[in-house]
Amino acid sequence: MSLRKEHEIHNRRKGRNVGVGLLLGGFVVLVLALTMVKVTSTGFSFPETQGTE
Incomplete structure (x- = not known):
């Protein structure tokens, strides 16, 4: 139990x-x-990698 009431802005x-x-x-x-x-x-498939020539 709080000692003070919460301000309206806290609720917002x-x-x-x-x-x-x-x-x-x-x-x-x-x-x-x-x-x-x-x-x-x-x-789904992974992109094809291009081989080096």
Whole structure:
């Protein structure tokens, strides 16, 4: 139990921080999912290296 009541601005900042954190987490999950789909697809192949002549 806190001795002082939190100021209104702290509540607003906390809400904004949670929102930014969720967006950042969603972006990371999206990039991870796209990477996994690309790597595990059957058409994935490494680029051909050109031999020296």
